[in-house]
Amino acid sequence: MIRVWKSARRAPAAAPPYALLSYLMRYPEDGLELAAAEVAALPDGEPREALERFLAASGEDVDSQVRYVATFDMKRSVTxxxxxxxHGDTRRRGVALLRLKRLFREAGLPVADGELPDHLAVILAFAALAPDGYGEAVLAEHRPALELLRGALHRSESPYAHVLDALVAGLPALKSEEHEELVKMAADGPPDEDVGLEPFGPPEAMPTGARR
Structure with missing residues (x-):
């Protein structure tokens, strides 16, 4: 697996395959061949079936690195x-990134140099290694964003949609307030910068639901 963290802890034995999902969501420097055995070792269920669909679709005659760049680096709607x-490219996003970095550091898993903490692969690696509840809390806070990304991938018929399907299959169903937020975010799109606002200080609170 690609190492994301400067330090590492083992994930609980019963944890979802966050580490595998993280590996698949990263730029495929080594191709995807190493993932096949890990997918085959998963228990029967929707996550395994979704990842088998991903590997089957990714086996087409397209370079995996070219596909990754075409999927995630060309359109902001699929990031x-x-x-x-x-938050779009606003100062609020900068505050959100600082907050994630602080949470990861306090959990004993500082982000490696050059990584942005809101990249899904990084969040999934955090979920695989963090103390119980931390990763799930971060994913819950960004659940509407996950659904927006999943929908965009399905609309573009990207094989990576199956990776998001595998992740969502292991998450709780959307709450009514999360669905309302999803609808609003889909309708409004990412915000533009609010000119003239005073800079925000980094918030103190960590995601609700994280257990020390």
Missing amino acids: PHLTYYE
Whole structure:
């Protein structure tokens, strides 16, 4: 697996396949061949079936690195950086990134140099290694963004939609307030910068639901 963190802890044995999902959502420097055995080792269920669909679709005659760039680097509507969906390229996004970095550091898992903490692959790696509840809390906070990304991938018929399907299959169903936020974010799109606002200080609160 690609190492994201400067330090590492083992994920609980019963945890969802966050580490595998993180590997698949990163730029495929080594191709995807290493993932096949790990997918085959998963228990029967929707996550395994979704990842088998991903590997089958990714086996087509397209370079995996070219596909990744074409999927995630060409359109802002299909970005793995989850804070973008809510905050766009505004100062609020900068605050959200600082907040994630602080949370990861306090959990003993500082982000490696050059990584942005809102990249889905980084969040999934955090979920795989963090103390119980931390990763799930971060994913819950960004659940509408996950659904926006998943929908965009399905509309573009990207194989990566199956990776998001595998992730969502292991998450709780959307709450009514999350669905309302999803509808609003989809209708409004990412915000523009609010000119003239005073800079925001980094918030103190961590995601609700994280357990020490």
